[in-house]
Amino acid sequence: MSPKPPPLHVNIVVSIEAGGWGDPGELEMLVHRTTESVLVDLDLCSPSPTELGVTFTDDAAIRALNAEWRGKDKATNVLSFPAFAQVGEGVVPPMLGDIVIAFETVEREATLEGKPFDHHLTHLVAHGLLHLLGYDHENDEEAEEMERVERRVLSALAIPDPYAVTDEG
Structure with a gap:
């Protein structure tokens, strides 16, 4: 039996373009912290590192990206741009891709849902990263699997279930 590869190392570049971050x-x-929690939960290993970009911006910038890449002319909370189309299961590409997150939308959603801003932001970073790793929520089965992973990841970070119905949300 061959030895297990070392835990996956991710070189992360964080940039702040706009917003009140x-x-x-x-x-x-x-x-x-969020990236590490996702990697530990999924038990991802690789002999070579991978790269991830995370950009913090505002609603105007994410609206333009959403219109250009998804044909949806509206702001959204998070967008994920995989560097590679499809990779095999368990295969980690040399570059994961980019996550873009909009300040105003995150702030508005956290307030409306009665959640601490950093909890909601952590959820969206995990959500975006899972998209880069091949998870999706186009149908009920995919959504349930993705939400299961998100719940485990957030629980490991002492963040309550983001999908739980509460008195506030």
Whole structure:
């Protein structure tokens, strides 16, 4: 039996383009902590590192991206842009891709759902990363699997189930 490859290492580039995101160091820590939680949960291993870009922007920028790449002329909370179309199951490409997150939408949703901003943001980073890793929610079965992973990842970070119905949301 061959030895298991080492845990996957991800080189992460975080950039802030626009919005009221606050302390860049805190954003970087949140992205690194969330990424590590996803990788541990999925038990991803690879002999070579991969790359991930995370861009924090505003509603205007994400609306333009959403219109250009998805044909939807509206702001959204998170977009994921995989670097490679389809990779085999368990295969981690040399570059995962990019995640783009919009400040105003995240802030509005967190307020409406009665969630701490950082909890909602952590969920969206995990959600975006799972898309880059091949997860989707186009049908009920896919959505249930993706939500199961999100719940486990967030639970490991001491963040309540984002899908639970509460008095606030």
